Amino acid sequence: MPSELLAALRAALSADRIVLDPDIIESYRADDAEWAPSGIPAVVVRATNTAEVQAVVQACIACRTPVVARGAGTGLSGGANAIDGCVVLSLERMNNVLEINPLERLAVAQPGVVNDDLRAAVAPHGLWYPPDPASAPWSTIGGNVATNAGGLCCVKYGVTRDYVLALEVVTGTGEIVRLGRRTAKGVAGFDLTGLMVGSEGTLGIVTEVTVKLRPLPTASRTVAGYFDSVVDAGRAVRAIAEAGLTPAALELVDRHCLEAVDAWKNMGLSVDANAVLLARSDVPGAAGDEEATAILECCRQSGATWAAQSTDADEAEAMFAARRLAYPALERLGPVLTEDIVVPKAHVPEMLARIERIAIRHNTKIANIAHAGDGNLHPLLITPVGDEDARRRAQAAFEDIVSDALDLGGTVTGEHGVGLLKMDGLRRELSPAVLEMHRAVKAALDPHGILNPGKVFT
Amino acid sequence: MPSELLAALRAALSADRIVLDPDIIESYRADDAEWAPSGIPAVVVRATNTAEVQAVVQACIACRTPVVARGAGTGLSGGANAIDGCVVLSLERMNNVLEINPLERLAVAQPGVVNDDLRAAVAPHGLWYPPDPASAPWSTIGGNVATNAGGLCCVKYGVTRDYVLALEVVTGTGEIVRLGRRTAKGVAGFDLTGLMVGSEGTLGIVTEVTVKLRPLPTASRTVAGYFDSVVDAGRAVRAIAEAGLTPAALELVDRHCLEAVDAWKNMGLSVDANAVLLARSDVPGAAGDEEATAILECCRQSGATWAAQSTDADEAEAMFAARRLAYPALERLGPVLTEDIVVPKAHVPEMLARIERIAIRHNTKIANIAHAGDGNLHPLLITPVGDEDARRRAQAAFEDIVSDALDLGGTVTGEHGVGLLKMDGLRRELSPAVLEMHRAVKAALDPHGILNPGKVFT
Numbered sequence: 001m002p003s004e005l006l007a008a009l010r011a012a013l014s015a016d017r018i019v020l021d022p023d024i025i026e027s028y029r030a031d032d033a034e035w036a037p038s039g040i041p042a043v044v045v046r047a048t049n050t051a052e053v054q055a056v057v058q059a060c061i062a063c064r065t066p067v068v069a070r071g072a073g074t075g076l077s078g079g080a081n082a083i084d085g086c087v088v089l090s091l092e093r094m095n096n097v098l099e100i101n102p103l104e105r106l107a108v109a110q111p112g113v114v115n116d117d118l119r120a121a122v123a124p125h126g127l128w129y130p131p132d133p134a135s136a137p138w139s140t141i142g143g144n145v146a147t148n149a150g151g152l153c154c155v156k157y158g159v160t161r162d163y164v165l166a167l168e169v170v171t172g173t174g175e176i177v178r179l180g181r182r183t184a185k186g187v188a189g190f191d192l193t194g195l196m197v198g199s200e201g202t203l204g205i206v207t208e209v210t211v212k213l214r215p216l217p218t219a220s221r222t223v224a225g226y227f228d229s230v231v232d233a234g235r236a237v238r239a240i241a242e243a244g245l246t247p248a249a250l251e252l253v254d255r256h257c258l259e260a261v262d263a264w265k266n267m268g269l270s271v272d273a274n275a276v277l278l279a280r281s282d283v284p285g286a287a288g289d290e291e292a293t294a295i296l297e298c299c300r301q302s303g304a305t306w307a308a309q310s311t312d313a314d315e316a317e318a319m320f321a322a323r324r325l326a327y328p329a330l331e332r333l334g335p336v337l338t339e340d341i342v343v344p345k346a347h348v349p350e351m352l353a354r355i356e357r358i359a360i361r362h363n364t365k366i367a368n369i370a371h372a373g374d375g376n377l378h379p380l381l382i383t384p385v386g387d388e389d390a391r392r393r394a395q396a397a398f399e400d401i402v403s404d405a406l407d408l409g410g411t412v413t414g415e416h417g418v419g420l421l422k423m424d425g426l427r428r429e430l431s432p433a434v435l436e437m438h439r440a441v442k443a444a445l446d447p448h449g450i451l452n453p454g455k456v457f458t
Numbered sequence: 459m460p461s462e463l464l465a466a467l468r469a470a471l472s473a474d475r476i477v478l479d480p481d482i483i484e485s486y487r488a489d490d491a492e493w494a495p496s497g498i499p500a501v502v503v504r505a506t507n508t509a510e511v512q513a514v515v516q517a518c519i520a521c522r523t524p525v526v527a528r529g530a531g532t533g534l535s536g537g538a539n540a541i542d543g544c545v546v547l548s549l550e551r552m553n554n555v556l557e558i559n560p561l562e563r564l565a566v567a568q569p570g571v572v573n574d575d576l577r578a579a580v581a582p583h584g585l586w587y588p589p590d591p592a593s594a595p596w597s598t599i600g601g602n603v604a605t606n607a608g609g610l611c612c613v614k615y616g617v618t619r620d621y622v623l624a625l626e627v628v629t630g631t632g633e634i635v636r637l638g639r640r641t642a643k644g645v646a647g648f649d650l651t652g653l654m655v656g657s658e659g660t661l662g663i664v665t666e667v668t669v670k671l672r673p674l675p676t677a678s679r680t681v682a683g684y685f686d687s688v689v690d691a692g693r694a695v696r697a698i699a700e701a702g703l704t705p706a707a708l709e710l711v712d713r714h715c716l717e718a719v720d721a722w723k724n725m726g727l728s729v730d731a732n733a734v735l736l737a738r739s740d741v742p743g744a745a746g747d748e749e750a751t752a753i754l755e756c757c758r759q760s761g762a763t764w765a766a767q768s769t770d771a772d773e774a775e776a777m778f779a780a781r782r783l784a785y786p787a788l789e790r791l792g793p794v795l796t797e798d799i800v801v802p803k804a805h806v807p808e809m810l811a812r813i814e815r816i817a818i819r820h821n822t823k824i825a826n827i828a829h830a831g832d833g834n835l836h837p838l839l840i841t842p843v844g845d846e847d848a849r850r851r852a853q854a855a856f857e858d859i860v861s862d863a864l865d866l867g868g869t870v871t872g873e874h875g876v877g878l879l880k881m882d883g884l885r886r887e888l889s890p891a892v893l894e895m896h897r898a899v900k901a902a903l904d905p906h907g908i909l910n911p912g913k914v915f916t
Contacts, residue, residue: 103699103804126702148645158744159643161652175891179622182821183800184832185617186869187606188658188876188887189914194619194652198645215702241561244673285743315781342641374642411644418646429646433633437903438647444898456647 004044005063006088012055028070028088029081034335036078036420041068041088048093050168050176050207056089057205058174059451068452069201071112074135076338077419079147079200079455089205098208103158105213106165106182111206113143115149115324118211127177127213130157133415134324141209146317148198150415152249155373156282157214159415161197168208169196172446182210195441200417201452203445217248217282221292222316225299225307228275230356230368233275234349236302237372240279241345245294248281249320250373256382257326257367264329267415269322273305277372278319285420286382297330300306324371330380337381337394340422342414345375355379362397364390376414402428418456426457463500463521463545470513472878477502486528486548487540492793493849494536494878499526500545506551508634508665510653515663516548516632518908526910527659529570529601532593535877537605537658547599547663555579556666563671564623564640569600569664573607576669585671586736588615591873592782597666606656608873610707610778612847613831614740615672617873619655625652626666640668653899658875659910661903671822675706675740678776679750682766683757684731686824688712688814690809691733694760695830699803703752707738707778708831715784715838717823727780732762735830736777746885784827788838795839795852797859798880801868803833812862813837820847820855834872860886876914884915 009018019025020043030038042065047053060067066086073080082088084312090154095112102125109118115136119129131138132151141148145167150159166180180186227233233252240250253276262270277299281291292309299307312314330336343351352368355377359366370377370458381397383390402412412418412425427435438457443449467476478501488496500523501873505511516523524544531538540546547598553570567576572595577587590609591597597607603625608617624638638644638651641679683690691710698708711734720728735757739749748768757765758867768774770805789796801809810826813835816825828835839855841848860870862885870883885893896915 042558071701102702103696104802105699113512150643160650171891171895173894176887177895179892179893181800181869181871182802182867183834183869184803185800185829185834185872187871187873188869188884189892190657190661190878190899191606191619191649191652191655192892192895192899194649195899199648199650202530204649215704238561241563244560246673282710283742284745287742297678325513340645341605342639344562344640345642349794364738371643376641376643409640411639413645415645416642422646426646427502431635433631433635433636434627434650436631437629437650440902440905441648441650441653441899444902447898 002063005059005065008059008062009043009045009056012044012059012079013052016051017048020048021413028090029107031073031075031078031420033076033078033421034337036081038081039084039086041082044088046090046093049169053089053170053205053207054174056087056175057170060087061174061448064448064450066450068405069205071140072114072138074139075143075419076340076416077413077421079417079419080117081420082400083454092140092335094207100125102127104182106210107213108208108210109141110208111140113141115141115144116140122213123216126216128216129163129213131160131163132190132294134327142206145197145206145209146200147415147417150371152251152371154371155250156246156248161194163211164197164209165212166210167193167196167206169204169206171204172448179236180210182321198457200416200419202442203451219282219284219288221281221288222310222319223279223292223295223299223307224310224319225304226271227275227277227304230275230352231349232303233277234352234372235305236277236299237348238345239302240295240373243294243298245291247279247295247373248282249278251278251323252370253278253323253326254368257330257369260320260333261322261325261328263428264332265325267275267318267322269318278323288296299308323369330367330382333382334385335383337398339377339379339398339401340413340416341401341410342374342376343410347408348372348375349458351377351404351408355401357416358397358400362393364394365398366397422456423440423457459785460521460591462589463517463523464515467501467503467514468522470517470631471503472509475504475506476512477504486546488712489536489538490713490801491532491534491536491539491877491879492795494539496539497544499543500543502546502548503663504551506549506628508628511547511628511663511665512634514545515628518545519632519906522906522908524908524911527663527872529598530572530596532597533601533605533876533877534798535871535879537875537877539878542913544887548754550598551557552665560581560585562640565671566668567597567599571598571599573599573602578875580671581674584674586674587621587669587671589618589621590722592785600664603664604658605656605875606873610709610829612708612829613708614704615902619652621669622651622655622667623652623670624668625651625664627662627664629662630906630909640669654874658877658914660907660914677740677742677746678867679739680764680768680777681737681750681753681757682768682777683731683735683762684729685762686736689807690901691735691759692810692830694735694757694762695806696803697756697760697830698753701752701756703749705737705753705831709736709781710826710830711736711781711784715788715827716780718787719780719783722790723783725776726781727776736781737883746858781827784865788825788840792838792843793841794854796874797835797837797863798871799859799863800832800834801866802865802873803885805866806830806833809835813859816855820851822852822855823909831873878913881915
């Protein structure tokens, strides 16, 4: 690595922040995105406070070295993958919840706080941080902000951006700024806070996050429906939307996923169905009963082979736990290439049907999990280890899924971010003029081109 | 006006789009912000479609002429005020609702659609567009987007930005772009949609708006509390927040306002109280009854002289109507300088107390309406027509209110925008580095400096 960079880092940071051991560096090279290329970092820095982050960014500016910020590395698009010769800046040690304010209904957290830990910290105050990516037990708030993470409850409660009130950011010019506000409303200037959310480390490095909270839901009913096909389950999703219902979660899990979870955790969940739809209603009182009944009816009318409201809270929780475990369970079977398309709700059945045809056309095993209620599908393309031909076929299937999603008026990424895997999709989704606006904003806020360059768009 | 500009406009537009009559031009000079300076436009263009907007922007680029976009002119910060020699581009004729889609829960509207008209259009589908500025009967969706308008229901349902899914925009380089998406989720690229919302015509001109909708609330209970002072009413607001309640509206109206409405509309609303707090609960069933009762209890414990749940829907609606009419009613008494500060909910009583002291200190009549539930206060500074000394005193009071709001951790504008009136406040609220980020983004997206220059920040 350039001695100038190392000297600058050593001048600013304690030695224990700076990692040069090649084996440890190797563990920081890539996030969890199968197949995305990654370079070899010159150095990994494990920052413990904002001043250290600023020192790293200033050193990178001085040495014109790319800096790749990183949380837990659970990303699924390669956004946190290293660039050759870069600094990987790990924020995992900045993991304190700094404030919980029940009256203002907000919390302030460092970026390395794990999503579930934030959730657990606010719960005793009767408060709730809704965004709940399936990676919530491992992924960090900083990473969630970088990708504008979604999750199961987004269908009713929105995504990360909807909860970020304010950010502390180290900018592309090496300054520490506070964006946003602590008040419930505010329009003083451009929404630079929202612009940072989902920008995948390309516009600034987030060092503190102030999030809105909601009251903890008090009620929960789970409805499960079994279907012969994912397309039938998709019809139920559309029927629920047509009926004007707003479940608090509406997840689709196919048999591939349940079987993989059982094979791993022996939860005994594999069912006699090719697709399971899991819905939750959190409306209190009789209105919640009505909602659950209406969801059940939509399942039945869409061809459910079996559907019922769960009377056993443990059973219901096990079903949702299986949904969350589906991804790591499938990863045990071989490299998983994860899609993250979103289509209009009306087209959920059609998109699922197209995915089935794509699987056949390219002779590729495609499992399906989906935040079906908001049309966010995660077809998971599974290939045997080391089978290059299968990998090529899966890649072709991946491209076809993107094409079909765009064809149906959808988007290439709902919650994982563009990173490296969806750069081509982004180029296809956005017009040249909109891409030019992206380049202009990037150049304005990262004038030295050091912030995660080469990601999202070029 | 420069003949080059006129020639360019005439080449691109039908003659009836181009207004040169000085009397009509005069009526397009300013929005509803008292005391904000306005220049004299060279020409007013009333566009009827996106291509015409593009033609105007391209002509302005060619002639380096500022263009000020304008909806209904109900803005309260001077954001739509003309600049000498500019083109005022009125979008009021682009007033069609283009699509209402119950399944996807979205609507597509041209920018000149009046807020209440959009609301009325979607209601027969059982749908609701929540943002409801008090100007909803007159203000347009385009103007609402430009200022990120709020309203009464924001305390529970959020502001305009929370509902904008996608925009068609004519950019600072004269191109027509589509930003955002029609799907429930999406993270493909930077949130340029959110960046446009609240940018007051300085980053692009919005020609089409796709908004999220919600189901129409089915229940409504109104609780009213009377108080001897606005500070006591503010204590009730804090108590409601402390109790973890989420009213669907929580409005404060003082006697100045109710008396002004009565003087105008003879609604018989003036009450034997110095402040009225109006709360709405829209939770269905028993949970809603509990919420209303809990709100009532907070009023009583905070010193309400009288408090009750309204049993008469007409009476409740009249109270909310009076709240909405307060601003125009006060305007009949003389020039009104409108504040739009937001403070943390904990500081609502303290801020109201400070406003009372400021009124005494500067011998200025200050009426108070407030979206109190989210700490968004609208002290209204009323001066007799032509009284220059009163005007100077009111200006000093205005500055003190801004100072106190910032001192309490608040923001200078919650929903009206910066425009011209809050430019000094913005400079005080944001750090120099954040202002520099604003300048960089502005230069990136408006490279010719033609989009509403001199507004928001310089």
